[in-house]
Amino acid sequence: MGKFQREVPDTLGGAQQRNNPQPCGYFNDRSRECHCTQPMIQRYMGKISGPLLDRIDIHIDVPAVNYKELRAGSEPESSAKIRERVMRAREIQLQRFASSRSRLYCNAQMAPRHIRASCELSADCERLLERAMTQHGMTARAHDRILKVARTVADLEGAPAIEPKHIAEAIQYRTLDQTFWA
């Protein structure tokens, strides 16, 4: 019988787990106040491991939109227009890799050597990225992901070179690193 019993990993320790209050779920929500402690939030966020997060290109904390904001306001860019921009960016990427024998067709597939070849950085970009890396203790993997995303942001704009604003935008897309894995 015993050998069929499932082993449940008890990482926190049973007693400790019972004493830990559950997070309220309103952290970073503008409509409700969160009184959770930093350790509580960190423990909760820690359920997604750093190494897993490292493998994701883009992660953003999206606050709840309140109803009024949802209804009011400016006309958003139409999906058709966005589609056009994405198609153009895809075309740029196809051309970028057409000459290489590596059979890539989009930025996301770039290996480190492709990144070195296609994501040349100005001194300004270099400085910005370096500062973000040290400030947030980013890994080499996160660094490469930022470059890939920055390349795509530039492509969406039709910009031939990666500019500091593209790097800055790509860094913003790793908000979870910045808040909890610093």
Ligand SMILES: [Zn+2]
């Ligand atoms: Zn809370």
